[in-house]
Amino acid sequence: MSDSNRNAPSLDAFWMPFTANRQFKAAPRMLVAAEGMHYTADDGRRVLDGTAGLWCVNAGHGRRSIADAAAHQLASLDFAPTFQMGHPIAFDFAERLAAMAPGGPEAGLDRVFLTNSGSESVDTALKIALAYQRAIGQGTRTRLIGRERGYHGVGFGGISVGGIVSNRRAFPTLPGIDHLRHTHDPARNAFAKGQPEHGAELAEDLERLVALHGAETIAACIVEPVAGSTGVLIPPRGYLERLREICTRHGILLIFDEVITGFGRLGAPFATDFFGVVPDLVTTAKGITNGTVPMGAVFAKRAVHDALMQGPEGIELFHGYTYSGHPLACAAGLATLDIYAKEGLLTRGAELAEDWAGAMHDLRGRAHVSDIRTIGLVAGIELTPRPDAPGKRAYEVFTDCFRRGLLIRVTGDIIALSPPLIVEREQIREMAEIVGAAIDRVG
Secondary structure: OOHHHHHOOOOOOOOOOOOOHHHHHHOOOOEEEEEEOEEEEOOOOEEEEOOHHHHOOOOOEOOHHHHHHHHHHHHHOOOOOOOOOOOHHHHHHHHHHHHOOOOOHHHOOOEEEEEOOHHHHHHHHHHHHHHHHHHOOOOOOOEEEEEOOOOOOOOHHHHHHOOOHHHHOOOOOOOOEEEEOOOOOHHHHOOOEOOOOOOHHHHHHHHHHHHHHOHHHEEEEEEOOOEOOOOOEOOOOOHHHHHHHHHHHHOOEEEEEOOOOOOOOOOOOOHHHHHOOOOOEEEEOHHHHOOOOOOEEEEEOHHHHHHOOOOOOOOOOOOOOOOOOOHHHHHHHHHHHHHHHHHOHHHHHHHHHHHHHHHHHOOOOOOOEEEEEEEOOEEEEEEOOEOOEOOHHHHHHHHHHHHOOEEOEEEOOEEEEOOOOOOOHHHHHHHHHHHHHHHHHHO
């Protein structure tokens, strides 16, 4: 087969996820290589990565040490089961994760269940919460609370507690689910840098649901500390603290979905550390292997874990995946953690946060920019929708940026930016310039 044929595959067979397939295949955008902060498109152009792949390539692309670790692992042990068996690297990786667990040693989130994705981590955490409540004699606690505009993956548990209507309308959801209101309040909090000032009282929605359903029926409440997939929704000051207080008061487990915020995105190892609020369970994925191999993890408080280790010996939690603790993923994960530690990447976002916020907020005042919000190395730039075509304005900005060498992400009419943590200040300015020029052209 010639190189030209190899570089121009048939597009028919692959049913693409979360993609307008017919639209994409009529005008495909193909990436064929990556290194550092850049992709290479199939026409040879360098494309600056403004999204860390899909919120996951936190250490930048083409890391040789990760590739070498993965190759060595494949050559020595390609696969081994973790059902009633074990292999050392899974325990090594879990130990490394426990040592850097969200909230530090005093938080006690040092028991780690390995998964293969954020969706699996969420469903795992929900199951652990239900199993925990039953183990402590609270079997009536079966209700799960999510939040509007929350994204928790695409398993049936995740779409049920999630609050994105398009993810839910075509599928049945689990019974016994309710939702808090979202915290997005542009009328009071527009153009916020960091946490907005108004909205902590929205946490009292959980008290309303307790009054409606009874605390004895509620097992857990799950929220993203910063909601990414619905447009970078940042928690108001005091909101997470009040949510923690209400959960503690009523015996409800609090779950933080840190699939996006974990591993340095906010300028701290986890959002748990950044906000100083400790949940009972934390879901992670994405940056855990720098996006190189699918993997996720759930951090559980030791008290939650230990509650299931009581009674007769036997399988304590009837749950798991064939690839939980896959040797290749563990090897990639260990190499990734080494890079984070050696280069200080888990806190580098704090050093760049002011430059990042300044560059992004300089876009204020451009036509159709209705809001900008930033925290750590994340930005959401909200555009006024066209009356007859919601979402089209941002999509045109997306395609314009790609043509001019920048990959961004859009959801509805919101542009989301989340670059690899190795980003340099001049690259931040370059991103802002390209986005600004695209907004001008599209507007």
